[in-house]
Amino acid sequence: MLWRFPIARPWEIDLTCIATFIVDENSTLRIADRCSEHVACAGGRPVQSAGKMTFQVDKDQARVHAVTNQSTGYCPEPQSWPQVADAIRKAGLVAPAGFHVNFLLWKCTDCHALNVIKEGVFVCAMCDADLPADWNLA
Numbered sequence: 763m764l765w766r767f768p769i770a771r772p773w774e775i776d777l778t779c780i781a782t783f784i785v786d787e788n789s790t791l792r793i794a795d796r797c798s799e800h801v802a803c804a805g806g807r808p809v810q811s812a813g814k815m816t817f818q819v820d821k822d823q824a825r826v827h828a829v830t831n832q833s834t835g836y837c838p839e840p841q842s843w844p845q846v847a848d849a850i851r852k853a854g855l856v857a858p859a860g861f862h863v864n865f866l867l868w869k870c871t872d873c874h875a876l877n878v879i880k881e882g883v884f885v886c887a888m889c890d891a892d893l894p895a896d897w898n899l900a
């Protein structure tokens with residue numbers, strides 16, 4: 763008896779892959795396994811931006827599907843998008859229009875808690891202190 767297994771043909775496979783990324787000092791895009799720490803991905807060096815990047819792999823090419831600035835290690839500013847877009851283009855890929863999700867991370871000057879800003883409310887979730895007007899995680 764001949765068994766037939768459902769084997770997907772290459773053009774039927776829809777692969778999505780999420781990776782940790784950083785943009786290093788030389789505007790080079792570096793990616794690592796999604797579970798990797800951004801600091802390890804950067805080799806402990808300063809970065810221009812960092813986050814998660816989702817790649818869509820179709821047929822024989824990969825494209826950047828979505829990018830976020832989700833990195834609690836580096837807390838990059840949403841304004842770091844142009845550096846990310848440049849690094850993506852430098853890698854020979856097409857950059858999306860911007861970060862898919864902007865994570866606005868702010869540090870409380872009173873209790874030093876890291877806050878994710880939601881709906882433009884600049885109040886510390888831990889101690890209710892007003893957060894500083896200027897981004898303070900450089």
Ligand SMILES: [Zn+2]
Pocket residue numbers: 870871872873874875886887888889890891
């Ligand atoms: Zn606080």
